Amino acid sequence: MAEAQSGESLLFLTDEQLRQGIEAMFFAYRGFTADPDRILASMAYGRAHHRALHFIARSPGTTVNNLLNILGVTKQSLNRVLRTLIEDGLVQSRQGTTDRRERHLTLTDEGATLERKLSDAQRARMRAAYRAAGPEAVTGFRQVLEAMMDPEMRRKYHAIRESDT
């Protein structure tokens, strides 16, 4: 079968190869979310709560609007999740000082504890996968993922890191 292809650059772009990549994404994403999902299932929370906790932990003091942009859901959808997290004392919402219309979101101690628990589980799998694949594979992994994002998402993905001081 190899002689049918003129070179690697052609070979790796066959529909079959692309299809395998698609399926790999599908199955891997299942693994990616499996561990946090298991933890969340034992509480009254879901994946949406995890996402909110993650990005609040990542950018403490972020506004609701900013979070809305990152998560890409409607404010009604986010609000439902956020409300339960605030009611349950995992997230604190403080009115902005310069612009008092804004609400700045931070994790409480309890919220940070849950976030760490979820994050630890997810990172453990990521770490194992990185270890198994090796540093060069990780670089390639990240390159392909980044190339797969919508340009707007890629911008957000980078913006999060740039906001880290």
Added chain:
Amino acid sequence: MAEAQSGESLLFLTDEQLRQGIEAMFFAYRGFTADPDRILASMAYGRAHHRALHFIARSPGTTVNNLLNILGVTKQSLNRVLRTLIEDGLVQSRQGTTDRRERHLTLTDEGATLERKLSDAQRARMRAAYRAAGPEAVTGFRQVLEAMMDPEMRRKYHAIRESDT
């Protein structure tokens, strides 16, 4: 900051690196599903229909039970999706010959047309990402994804290819 790390093997396993990998997965998966989602939104179908069509296209004549195993959902959930696809004439369900309890699923011409349309959109993005990242990155990408799967999922992932004759 580089001098704080003793080497690459330590560097790429920092929590920060892992966190970036997690976010890359999150944002990339959004891109991954965006194009088919747009097509599906214009019809009365969702992502679940896409998944069913994909794996029926991949393994024509597969049984309901087999599909259930690959997708990892309950039969009630799959049945809802499958029923509409059969009613709409996109999927054909035929009684098995050797075991008449089984139903073998195949795409009709109409179903194959839709599947190709969805698949083309998803592959186009995949192809662009692969091209942008290069062959070596793709190898790494696939290695990390595979390492991220649950062992059972990895088995299924491979089983699909092995069933290709």
Added chain:
DNA sequence: CTTGGAATGTCAACAAGGCTGACTTATTCT
């Protein structure tokens, strides 16, 4: 100082797509 618009929050209603549990119908295997 008024007013337009932005940021936020909230209510209601709906849909997709997961889930559990209970049960039926065929069919096959032991």
Added chain:
DNA sequence: AGAATAAGTCAGCCTTGTTGACATTCCAAG
């Protein structure tokens, strides 16, 4: 004959997404 398997169905529940309408608060421009 009876147990096990494959498939399908009904009913009800949950999470998480959607629209649309609307209230509140506040900044900033006129």
